[in-house]
Amino acid sequence: MGQRLNGGYMPRSYFGDVRQLHLFSEMTEDSYEQLMRGSYVQNFPPQIDMIHEGESSDFLHVVLSGAVELYASWNGRETSMDIVRPISTFILAATIKDAPYLMSARTIEKSRIALIPSQDVRAAFDADNDFARAIVTELAQCYRTVVKTHKDVKLRTSLERLANYLLRQQVRAGGADKFDLPFEKRVLSSLLGMTPENLSRAFKSLIPYGVVVDGRAIHIQSPSDLREFAKPSPLIDDRGSITVGGTVGET
Amino acid sequence: MGQRLNGGYMPRSYFGDVRQLHLFSEMTEDSYEQLMRGSYVQNFPPQIDMIHEGESSDFLHVVLSGAVELYASWNGRETSMDIVRPISTFILAATIKDAPYLMSARTIEKSRIALIPSQDVRAAFDADNDFARAIVTELAQCYRTVVKTHKDVKLRTSLERLANYLLRQQVRAGGADKFDLPFEKRVLSSLLGMTPENLSRAFKSLIPYGVVVDGRAIHIQSPSDLREFAKPSPLIDDRGSITVGGTVGET
């Protein structure tokens, strides 16, 4: 699935957004300059494989626009691990540890990605104390998100995971009772750890709780009924919602 | 399950082992002294609840001896998330972020635990650059371990998880073809995301691959057969093996 793509160097001005990330905002101007010197921005069409698990981590990636699917494979099977949306980094841990990627990454939409050489990140980590501290915050955040995801999978049935996912999306949509799924249902099914067929049936099972689905359009007719069934917990479902400029909310 | 326990202050000399952890070995003598000033060591009998998910993180915990089970609950269900063995910290991410615990912790054996006030850890994090960097390494390690665990659950059946678990334990046992399970089977079943009944049957299903079980004693008669079935992958199964003094091996 997906193919590789080369080329696409962009002017330096495109890095503007990167500086707004908490990870980089605390850096000295010096080390930020140093870090961006070897970096570049690439535009990717949808469905392009950018990195593959097992490879060594040459670049820290920053999603500037679009969306990237992190996925993993084993023995001919494949599962979606996370969807990364702007503005966020991915594979930070592999970069810092200079260890192989544990996940593969592909675009699921047309995306603009900043690529920062891993060795430069590690150099900045050694040289800039504030940058090192920012990385701690970022990693702790990532760690807690994975733990929550893992709890989700181990403690809930697929139907419960879907119900809680919809409630989380509703929060993201500002509490509106109507919103669109942010990607294809087959991606969602893999993210939730189920088959597309199972997801399709799960949506039907949520009709009694006031969930109406039309294509990607979701209508939560009775949030209270859905919440009563889903029993969302802040210790599983409060995922850091991202706004430009940093992370918002407890995580 | 388990009860709370108070008291049990110990003399300072008991902290010796803590200094050997990579997390603390790089600290300045000053900040280490500062950090240990408010810390103490407690002895816990088995099956004692030490922390509960949702509580605020008052202490960073270090397992000096024994074993601690990290587990999570939701809606009346419970699952084992990880077993922490000496010498390792747990709930570092919650401590750093000053956020609620995502997991509960109980001893599964008689254990000696060092308790370091979270606010002191955060103060040391602010004051000591090398300590901040050590935390990065530790968190990146933890993050990658959870990702591997998550891949294990999403990509494998329970039988495959058991087979690979046994192979990992064999490595821990120095490659010996006979070793003991490090804890009760019901804990193992929860850790692997299955019921005790299912685990019992899974062991039987591995007989054709040369796995002989007698109580906690495991005999891998034909490692090659088991490996052929389990198909272990470094990107899932290479978990950092801990030795006194630091982490060993790629993770």
Added chain:
DNA sequence: CACGCGACTTGATATTTGTCAACCGTTCGA
């Protein structure tokens, strides 16, 4: 416009996993 492709759905069926109840064997304490 018709065609084909891809995403999604639906039905039938199989596999995996969980639940419930009964039972075995060991341990530990009255």
Added chain:
DNA sequence: TCGAACGGTTGACAAATATCAAGTCGCGTG
């Protein structure tokens, strides 16, 4: 020493989930 408690096992059954095959629908292209 007896027996209750507990961990583990087993069997019968139920629920959750996956698989396979055949659709439907919408959309973009030749």
